[in-house]
Amino acid sequence: MSAEPVEVTVEKRSRYDVESLLAVAVEVFGERGYDGTSMDDLARAAGITKSSFYHHVKGKEELLRRSLDRALGGLFAALEAAEAGEGAAVRRLEELLRGSVALLVAELPHVTLLLRVRGNTETERSALARRREFDHRVTALVAAAEAEGDLRISADPALAARLVFGLINSLTEWYRPGGELGEAALADAVVELALSGLRVRPAE
Amino acid sequence: MSAEPVEVTVEKRSRYDVESLLAVAVEVFGERGYDGTSMDDLARAAGITKSSFYHHVKGKEELLRRSLDRALGGLFAALEAAEAGEGAAVRRLEELLRGSVALLVAELPHVTLLLRVRGNTETERSALARRREFDHRVTALVAAAEAEGDLRISADPALAARLVFGLINSLTEWYRPGGELGEAALADAVVELALSGLRVRPAE
Numbered sequence: 565m566s567a568e569p570v571e572v573t574v575e576k577r578s579r580y581d582v583e584s585l586l587a588v589a590v591e592v593f594g595e596r597g598y599d600g601t602s603m604d605d606l607a608r609a610a611g612i613t614k615s616s617f618y619h620h621v622k623g624k625e626e627l628l629r630r631s632l633d634r635a636l637g638g639l640f641a642a643l644e645a646a647e648a649g650e651g652a653a654v655r656r657l658e659e660l661l662r663g664s665v666a667l668l669v670a671e672l673p674h675v676t677l678l679l680r681v682r683g684n685t686e687t688e689r690s691a692l693a694r695r696r697e698f699d700h701r702v703t704a705l706v707a708a709a710e711a712e713g714d715l716r717i718s719a720d721p722a723l724a725a726r727l728v729f730g731l732i733n734s735l736t737e738w739y740r741p742g743g744e745l746g747e748a749a750l751a752d753a754v755v756e757l758a759l760s761g762l763r764v765r766p767a768e
Numbered sequence: 769m770s771a772e773p774v775e776v777t778v779e780k781r782s783r784y785d786v787e788s789l790l791a792v793a794v795e796v797f798g799e800r801g802y803d804g805t806s807m808d809d810l811a812r813a814a815g816i817t818k819s820s821f822y823h824h825v826k827g828k829e830e831l832l833r834r835s836l837d838r839a840l841g842g843l844f845a846a847l848e849a850a851e852a853g854e855g856a857a858v859r860r861l862e863e864l865l866r867g868s869v870a871l872l873v874a875e876l877p878h879v880t881l882l883l884r885v886r887g888n889t890e891t892e893r894s895a896l897a898r899r900r901e902f903d904h905r906v907t908a909l910v911a912a913a914e915a916e917g918d919l920r921i922s923a924d925p926a927l928a929a930r931l932v933f934g935l936i937n938s939l940t941e942w943y944r945p946g947g948e949l950g951e952a953a954l955a956d957a958v959v960e961l962a963l964s965g966l967r968v969r970p971a972e
Contacts, residue, residue: 600804654966654967679941706966709966713968714967714968715966715967715968716968718956718957718960723957724957724961724966726942727935727957727958727961728961728966730934730935730939730942731934731938733938733941734931734934734937734938735934737934737937738934752922753928753931754931756922757928757931757935757962757965758961758965759965759967760920760964760965760967761960761961761962761963761965762858762910762913762920762928762962762963763919763920764917764919
């Protein structure tokens with residue numbers, strides 16, 4: 565390794581920055597699971613030595629934290645925009661759904677990883693706590709829309725929030741950006757289903 | 769092992785039948801992934817020897833097949849009942865959603881395993897093919913309801929079917945039978961969201 569010319573090392577460093585290593589790591593975490601992934605696995609997948617890898621990041625938990633922060637940061641940004649918005653809560657809920665679909669499309673590997681977190685490390689437990697906070701604040705927005713008389717759900721707001729975000733999260737199972745179905749059409753379909761349902765008229 | 773009294777062997781055999789070994793296997797598959805699970809892992813989790821395990825089943829793929837058959841058999845039974853039913857397609861679609869929620873609640877570990885199948889073995893590829901057939905037939909039911917003028921979804925029927933079953937499948941992430949929320953209330957909430965949406969009136 566030390567026999568490599570300096571130019572190559574420099575080129576490698578410029579090719580592999582934290583961002584590209586993060587992309588590799590998230591892919592490997594998705595395949596093998598976070599617990600089942602070693603720094604050796606990550607270095608092999610990136611095609612660099614473990615010591616080069618450590619030049620960029622402290623370890624695999626830093627990569628996990630960066631990935632989860634990316635997903636959670638985006639979700640909270642969408643939530644905060646909806647909370648700070650003016651107008652009816654049901655409109656702001658719609659904005660939140662659109663923002664969440666957009667985030668999922670833009671950061672699909674990170675959102676997918678977030679949804680698989682089970683809480684074996686401090687980083688994962690912290691992410692789970694932030695997900696719970698997110699759920700509570702979405703529930704509050706649903707409750708506000710209900711209090712304004714705009715929602716008819718007979719279930720409680722926490723259940724409604726759970727179902728709607730279950731619907732959005734399920735997109736990670738099959739949606740792949742770059743296909744025929746664009747982000748705007750996807751968001752329209754999700755919002756239409758969540759707010760208006762499939763049926764033309766209420767049950768007889 | 770051969771030093772054990774015969775009574776104990778008989779007791780073990782009666783305690784561990786295919787059904788209970790299947791329950792153990794599905795739990796271990798869920799934790800470690802099917803590919804990451806060996807017969808040694810399964811025998812250890814069941815607390816019996818590997819040869820006792822082979823007395824009941826041919827190998828781990830048989831257990832996977834039985835689990836996936838349980839989930840798929842239930843889903844197709846619900847689908848066939850909906851297809852064979854009389855009345856409006858939208859009503860039969862509602863029956864399918866209720867039947868699918870009931871199956872998910874009754875066979876949660878098996879449905880969860882089905883949703884994680886990625887297609888590395890013949891058994892998994894066969895299950896994926898049956899899932900695709902299920903999706904196509906649900907799409908046909910949605911299209912029939914649309915043709916009868918009962919659905920307003922502007923997206924295509926395949927997308928609508930995908931979103932609604934994404935919503936149902938997402939229940940595996942958080943629903944646990946035996947809690948406060950019973951199966952009937954859960955099915956009501958899913959059907960209300962899928963068919964009527966959350967909003968009282970259409971957008972201004």
